[in-house]
Amino acid sequence: MRKRAPKRRRRSATASAVVSSLLETAEAVETRLEAAVSPLGLSLAKLGVLHPLAEAREPLPLSELAQRQHCVRSNITQLVDRLEKDGLVRRRPDPQDRRGVLAALTPAGEQAYTKGMRALVEAQQAIVRTLSAGDAASLKSALNALTS
Amino acid sequence: MRKRAPKRRRRSATASAVVSSLLETAEAVETRLEAAVSPLGLSLAKLGVLHPLAEAREPLPLSELAQRQHCVRSNITQLVDRLEKDGLVRRRPDPQDRRGVLAALTPAGEQAYTKGMRALVEAQQAIVRTLSAGDAASLKSALNALTS
DNA sequence: TGGCGATAGTTCACGAATGAACGATTGGTG
DNA sequence: CACCAATCGTTCATTCGTGAACTATCGCCA
Numbered sequence: 001m002r003k004r005a006p007k008r009r010r011r012s013a014t015a016s017a018v019v020s021s022l023l024e025t026a027e028a029v030e031t032r033l034e035a036a037v038s039p040l041g042l043s044l045a046k047l048g049v050l051h052p053l054a055e056a057r058e059p060l061p062l063s064e065l066a067q068r069q070h071c072v073r074s075n076i077t078q079l080v081d082r083l084e085k086d087g088l089v090r091r092r093p094d095p096q097d098r099r100g101v102l103a104a105l106t107p108a109g110e111q112a113y114t115k116g117m118r119a120l121v122e123a124q125q126a127i128v129r130t131l132s133a134g135d136a137a138s139l140k141s142a143l144n145a146l147t148s
Numbered sequence: 149m150r151k152r153a154p155k156r157r158r159r160s161a162t163a164s165a166v167v168s169s170l171l172e173t174a175e176a177v178e179t180r181l182e183a184a185v186s187p188l189g190l191s192l193a194k195l196g197v198l199h200p201l202a203e204a205r206e207p208l209p210l211s212e213l214a215q216r217q218h219c220v221r222s223n224i225t226q227l228v229d230r231l232e233k234d235g236l237v238r239r240r241p242d243p244q245d246r247r248g249v250l251a252a253l254t255p256a257g258e259q260a261y262t263k264g265m266r267a268l269v270e271a272q273q274a275i276v277r278t279l280s281a282g283d284a285a286s287l288k289s290a291l292n293a294l295t296s
Numbered sequence: 297t298g299g300c301g302a303t304a305g306t307t308c309a310c311g312a313a314t315g316a317a318c319g320a321t322t323g324g325t326g
Numbered sequence: 327c328a329c330c331a332a333t334c335g336t337t338c339a340t341t342c343g344t345g346a347a348c349t350a351t352c353g354c355c356a
Contacts, residue, residue: 074306
């Protein structure tokens with residue numbers, strides 16, 4: 001009947017496979033989302049900056065954007081540089097703090113945000129739709145376990 | 149008793165959450181793996197180039213590395229540049245094709261590979277270990293569903 | 297009040313990845 | 327054989343992300 005002693009090995013041999021699979025599908029998903037918003041001249045990174053700005057409905061300090069984005073301040077500097085070049089955001093001095101700089105959404109920025117968000121959500125739903133309800137639930141719980 | 153008509157909305161509201169969760173945990177996992185190999189002066193990208201070279205046990209053309217890595221040729225050019233600077237790989241002309249360039253593992257390269265691989269596998273196992281057997285299985289199947 | 301340590305944003309150099317353009321070489325096929 | 331399309335590797339410009347170093351300003355407290 002075979003299949004008694006080995007067992008032990010299974011785990012380790014599979015570990016790398018599961019992790020690789022996670023990384024690869026995440027990359028595939030990310031690429032797909034990126035493709036969904038790129039026709040609008042956007043990227044996930046840019047959308048990630050526009051998001052808190054649009055939600056707050058008021059200009060925010062760059063450091064706040066960095067915190068919400070879980071990234072380093074210098075990254076936001078550059079991202080905002082490009083967004084400004086795109087005309088989606090404008091920098092303006094913080095009246096409360098002369099060190100600070102606020103990022104303000106332009107009208108074009110708001111518009112780009114709503115369009116981009118629509119495209120993004122649609123793409124996300126398309127992806128989740130390929131999952132059975134059970135798969136979705138178990139995926140969610142497994143990811144939660146990983147994050148803890 | 150409530151809970152009859154709505155239902156519809158749930159799905160869409162959750163789609164973005166699941167996808168975001170996937171992307172975020174993947175990033176966290178990647179960061180962890182990166183941290184595991186970085187003390188050895190390696191990165192996942194570099195290890196990804198050393199891998200096929202070590203497995204093949206013979207020099208390989210750069211284009212082959214690009215294919216196996218699912219990336220663009222120019223990326224391999226630069227990666228091999230750095231690996232050469234690190235003394236882990238050496239470029240040599242392809243005797244069969246004068247357009248081609250072969251990447252050959254140096255002794256230091258082989259050593260770095262085995263050490264890096266050890267560290268990587270260990271980190272992967274540590275991550276998977278935080279998952280219950282059930283979670284691991286369901287994660288695997290859900291990821292499979294996503295990739296298809 | 298004066299001084300000083302945190303905080304804010306920028307700049308720079310780097311790693312990783314992409315895509316376009318380019319020069320060399322190779323392989324059919326006419 | 328001679329040409330032409332495909333392939334090979336590199337270079338360049340661009341995006342995105344990091345971390346270190348720097349300047350300006352803020353806020354506190356001795």
